[in-house]
Amino acid sequence: MELQAVLMAAGGGSRMMELTYNTHKPLLPVGNKPLIWYPLNLLERVGFEEVIIITTKDVQKMLTPDRLKLDGKMKLDVVCIQLEGEMGTADALRHVQQKIKTDVLVLSCDLITDVALHEVVDLFRAHNASMAMLMSKLHEFTETVPGQKGKKKAGEQRDFVGVDATGQRLLFMANEADLEDGLTIRKSIMCKHPSMRIRTGLLDAHLYCLKRCVVDFLVENKNISSIRGELIPYLVRKQFSKSVNLPNNKDEVEMSQKMEGQTNLEILGSCKDEELLRLTQERSCWNDHHGDMSEAYHGGKVRCYVHIMEDGVCYRVNTLAAYIEANRMVSAPKLIEDPPIHPSAVISECTQVGADSIIGASCQISDKTSIKRSTVGASSTVREKVKITNSILMNGVTVEEGCNIQGSVICSNAVIGRNADIKYCLVGSSQRIEPDGDLKMSRDWPA
Amino acid sequence: MADADETSKQAERNTNVGDGIAVKKQDIARAKNEGKELTKDEKQRLRKEKKQQKKNKKDDKGESEHENVPLPPSQAVVQCQSQKVCTSEKPAKSKAEQRAERRARQEADRAAKGKKGESAQQPPSGKSKAPPNELQPVVKRLPEHVQVDDPAAVRKLAKKLERQQIPVRSEYGYKVSLFSHLHQYSRKAPLTQQISIPSTVIHPYIVRLGLQYSQGIVAGSNARSIALLHAFQKVIQDYKTPPNEELSRDLVNKLKPYISYLNQCRPLSASMGNAIKYVKKEISNIPCLCKEEEAKKQLLSCIDNYIKEKITLAATTISAYAIEKISNGDVILVYGCSSLVNHILCDAFDKKRKFSVIVVDSRPRLEGREALRRLVKKGICCTYVLISAVSYILPEVSKVFLGAHALLANGYVMSRVGTSQIALVAKAYNVPVLVCCETYKFCERVQTDSFVSNELDDPDDLMVTRKGKIHLENWQDIRQLGLLNLVYDVTPPDFVDLVITDLGMIPCTSVPVVLRVKNVDQ
Numbered sequence: 001m002e003l004q005a006v007l008m009a010a011g012g013g014s015r016m017m018e019l020t021y022n023t024h025k026p027l028l029p030v031g032n033k034p035l036i037w038y039p040l041n042l043l044e045r046v047g048f049e050e051v052i053i054i055t056t057k058d059v060q061k062m063l064t065p066d067r068l069k070l071d072g073k074m075k076l077d078v079v080c081i082q083l084e085g086e087m088g089t090a091d092a093l094r095h096v097q098q099k100i101k102t103d104v105l106v107l108s109c110d111l112i113t114d115v116a117l118h119e120v121v122d123l124f125r126a127h128n129a130s131m132a133m134l135m136s137k138l139h140e141f142t143e144t145v146p147g148q149k150g151k152k153k154a155g156e157q158r159d160f161v162g163v164d165a166t167g168q169r170l171l172f173m174a175n176e177a178d179l180e181d182g183l184t185i186r187k188s189i190m191c192k193h194p195s196m197r198i199r200t201g202l203l204d205a206h207l208y209c210l211k212r213c214v215v216d217f218l219v220e221n222k223n224i225s226s227i228r229g230e231l232i233p234y235l236v237r238k239q240f241s242k243s244v245n246l247p248n249n250k251d252e253v254e255m256s257q258k259m260e261g262q263t264n265l266e267i268l269g270s271c272k273d274e275e276l277l278r279l280t281q282e283r284s285c286w287n288d289h290h291g292d293m294s295e296a297y298h299g300g301k302v303r304c305y306v307h308i309m310e311d312g313v314c315y316r317v318n319t320l321a322a323y324i325e326a327n328r329m330v331s332a333p334k335l336i337e338d339p340p341i342h343p344s345a346v347i348s349e350c351t352q353v354g355a356d357s358i359i360g361a362s363c364q365i366s367d368k369t370s371i372k373r374s375t376v377g378a379s380s381t382v383r384e385k386v387k388i389t390n391s392i393l394m395n396g397v398t399v400e401e402g403c404n405i406q407g408s409v410i411c412s413n414a415v416i417g418r419n420a421d422i423k424y425c426l427v428g429s430s431q432r433i434e435p436d437g438d439l440k441m442s443r444d445w446p447a
Numbered sequence: 448m449a450d451a452d453e454t455s456k457q458a459e460r461n462t463n464v465g466d467g468i469a470v471k472k473q474d475i476a477r478a479k480n481e482g483k484e485l486t487k488d489e490k491q492r493l494r495k496e497k498k499q500q501k502k503n504k505k506d507d508k509g510e511s512e513h514e515n516v517p518l519p520p521s522q523a524v525v526q527c528q529s530q531k532v533c534t535s536e537k538p539a540k541s542k543a544e545q546r547a548e549r550r551a552r553q554e555a556d557r558a559a560k561g562k563k564g565e566s567a568q569q570p571p572s573g574k575s576k577a578p579p580n581e582l583q584p585v586v587k588r589l590p591e592h593v594q595v596d597d598p599a600a601v602r603k604l605a606k607k608l609e610r611q612q613i614p615v616r617s618e619y620g621y622k623v624s625l626f627s628h629l630h631q632y633s634r635k636a637p638l639t640q641q642i643s644i645p646s647t648v649i650h651p652y653i654v655r656l657g658l659q660y661s662q663g664i665v666a667g668s669n670a671r672s673i674a675l676l677h678a679f680q681k682v683i684q685d686y687k688t689p690p691n692e693e694l695s696r697d698l699v700n701k702l703k704p705y706i707s708y709l710n711q712c713r714p715l716s717a718s719m720g721n722a723i724k725y726v727k728k729e730i731s732n733i734p735c736l737c738k739e740e741e742a743k744k745q746l747l748s749c750i751d752n753y754i755k756e757k758i759t760l761a762a763t764t765i766s767a768y769a770i771e772k773i774s775n776g777d778v779i780l781v782y783g784c785s786s787l788v789n790h791i792l793c794d795a796f797d798k799k800r801k802f803s804v805i806v807v808d809s810r811p812r813l814e815g816r817e818a819l820r821r822l823v824k825k826g827i828c829c830t831y832v833l834i835s836a837v838s839y840i841l842p843e844v845s846k847v848f849l850g851a852h853a854l855l856a857n858g859y860v861m862s863r864v865g866t867s868q869i870a871l872v873a874k875a876y877n878v879p880v881l882v883c884c885e886t887y888k889f890c891e892r893v894q895t896d897s898f899v900s901n902e903l904d905d906p907d908d909l910m911v912t913r914k915g916k917i918h919l920e921n922w923q924d925i926r927q928l929g930l931l932n933l934v935y936d937v938t939p940p941d942f943v944d945l946v947i948t949d950l951g952m953i954p955c956t957s958v959p960v961v962l963r964v965k966n967v968d969q
Binding site: 001002003004005046047048049116117118121122125126127128274276277279280281282283284285286287290293 | 637639640642643644645646647651654655658659662663664665666667669670673674676677680754759783784785786814816817818820823824
């Protein structure tokens with residue numbers, strides 16, 4: 001077996017509490033499908049037959065195949081973890097370490113993308129890399145976010161990503177928060193890769209291919225708790241650290257390393273490097289760089305690669321703005337093959353449903369309503385003379401007559417009283433909006 | 448009886464022969480069967496018919512497949528059928544009876560063809576007839592020539608790949624007409640896009656290897672063979688004999704789709720072909736009573752031995768022979784990056800010979816940079832030129848060392864494109880040309896030109912960026928423009944003075960002898 005997929009679905013969605021206080025993040029409806037459907041669909045399309053899903057007990061109950069509407073026969077192996085202790089992604093991976101027997105592909109449940117996954121995995125395979133990841137150009141969010149007055153503050157810290165001249169080898173990765181007094185790049189990196197491009201407008205898709213020895217390394221080093229926050233920067237830095245001079249007696253080195261209390265990643269990595277592979281590289285007339293006197297990969301054993309998507313859909317639904325943007329984009333035909341209007345929805349004749357709207361199952365749309373660029377969740381009821389524009393209605397929402405909903409997010413089981421006028425608002429789950437209410441740019445949820 | 452066989456064969460094969468001749472043949476056949484001696488007239492008629500058959504044969508090439516392999520059972524069937532026809536006829540036949548006979552012959556034809564279809568396919572082109580070797584009674588099957596512009600061959604290949612569950616790689620771009628019979632793929636469309644990501648049909652090591660071949664990460668005849676054998680070792684390690692199957696037969700069948708896959712990623716080299724033959728032979732020689740673990744261990748050690756013997760030790764031997772040819776003060780010219788030549792030069796430098804090297808390089812691969820790096824790192828004095836300057840620099844050169852991709856059975860050297868140019872110019876300047884090649888790269892193919900069998904690399908490699916502008920960027924839009932990126936060419940033996948192999952220093956024309964000796968050993 002070549003790769004095992006691990007889907008991290010235990011995150012709390014801490015940056016969009018308004019949506020996740022009632023519905024768990026993996027089950028948030030995006031385009032009338034639970035959020036977790038998108039990465040699972042990606043894996044299934046590509047050919048995975050088994051996925052290990054790490055999630056909480058509540059979510060596990062909902063992860064039955066018919067609920068997830070998966071067509072194929074992908075086997076889901078759900079592993080529960082307690083959310084009480086702050087378990088990072090690396091801790092979660094350590095938790096399922098027993099099940100992992102080969103290289104692993106780690107995904108996050110909030111990733112919506114149509115990337116050709118073979119691009120990432122090919123980098124991982126061809127260069128025998130320790131890590132390969134996916135990044136995408138950051139798209140500006142154009143939709144107005146309900147409840148947010150004024151421009152978005154630059155609260156999001158930038159990521160600085162340094163790649164080499166080919167754009168595939170990852171040389172440097174740091175977050176603005178960690179760089180207190182400027183960006184420092186080690187001289188050894190500059191000597192080996194004199195041409196480096198530093199990019200800031202990139203979104204990390206949280207999709208990583210990790211080698212088996214990296215997972216073993218994680219098991220040994222229990223102080224690493226987050227893959228993105230700690231492991232990846234460590235691996236990127238490790239590419240250029242001074243290589244340990246392997247003495248003839250390997251046992252001696254292992255002993256000395258154990259005394260330091262930390263198993264060196266390189267020892268683990270180089271044990272796998274076999275004599276024949278070394279011979280092949282010696283005889284091959286290929287080099288990944290030209291102009292200096294070193295061999296391919298500068299003799300480094302740890303290699304990190306990144307595939308940067310220049311175009312295509314790639315979203316991480318971890319903020320409200322991203323959630324709204326994702327709902328717009330999934331009506332693009334590439335991701336969903338189902339028709340936008342579910343066959344079981346009952347839509348009366350005098351309604352206007354735009355081509356870019358998605359209507360869920362068992363909906364009831366009454367006369368003289370107009371739905372444009374919106375998503376209406378399953379089992380929702382929309383009465384007469386309602387105008388819904390640019391909005392997202394989750395499952396089980398009831399909208400009484402004469403309402404006008406614009407640019408808003410209405411969470412599940414909410415009731416909008418008649419003649420209510422709602423613009424750019426967020427109505428929390430099971431909330432009631434009084435009839436004739438007039439809300440603008442507010443967030444209505446039990447704080 | 449042989450003549451009767453022949454005539455009956457010819458009778459059945461050529462249904463477009465006129466009635467008159469058919470009658471005459473049957474006359475003669477009948478006469479033979481009755482034991483009478485042929486008259487002079489009949490002999491002449493026979494000769495004329497044979498000539499006509501040969502002419503008809505040239506028009507009807509598809510039928511020629513039948514000639515090569517003797518098929519006793521079908522032939523016997525056909526023979527007795529035609530004999531029945533002969534004996535039961537009357538001298539003046541009615542048209543209906545002749546038509547019935549022809550139909551019967553056609554049925555026999557079809558039956559024979561059906562039987563032929565099941566057995567090994569013969570190469571369609573006539574020239575690949577295996578020369579009967581006195582020491583080897585079995586006719587060897589030579590590798591088929593690639594024929595991409597023949598839709599029947601393409602369909603056959605597609606069917607074979609479909610059966611093995613390997614995706615077909617699509618051709619890319621306009622091909623220059625002289626080379627339209629070869630495959631041309633794009634590096635940006637790897638075969639991995641069509642297989643599932645945790646690959647289940649193909650072993651992951653083989654997928655990785657195919658990717659490394661198609662992207663050029665593993666390049667060079669020796670490197671490719673070593674990588675292939677390493678991948679085979681992994682496959683054998685992970686192999687489990689299914690119940691009711693024998694390891695010796697099933698493992699070979701397991702390897703076939705992998706080999707097709709690798710062939711799709713990049714056409715196999717001659718050295719790889721020989722390595723595969725060796726591995727298959729070793730696997731089929733495993734005794735059936737052998738336990739799986741033992742068999743696997745034996746196979747792994749066989750592969751290790753092959754690499755050690757044919758590649759590593761061969762390199763040491765060749766280097767020992769070659770160093771006798773390097774004297775102090777020599778200026779040696781090398782082309783591209785040959786692992787063997789680099790090894791020889793590094794060894795000679797270690798043995799304190801004083802020489803300098805001129806590295807000749809060519810676009811688009813520019814492999815000479817890698818050779819230059821390795822030699823300079825060692826400490827050898829090097830000069831670097833492009834191939835366009837070779838006639839300028841040759842007066843300074845005392846010897847030319849060339850590596851080879853394969854050595855063909857007629858003494859031609861198949862190597863990186865440009866090698867024959869260098870050999871030609873060196874000959875013009877009377878500079879000795881020495882080719883270094885291990886014996887496992889010797890190939891039974893025969894080629895006198897670089898067109899019939901070659902490899903076309905990605906044409907986009909010829910695009911070059913100068914000052915931010917990519918020249919030839921839209922070459923596909925220009926109808927009359929074709930980009931050709933050849934990989935190999937053949938050098939005639941007249942230009943090669945010596946071939947240094949692990950068996951010794953031999954002239955180019957002794958290659959068939961080595962092949963024969965090798966086959967006897969095996």
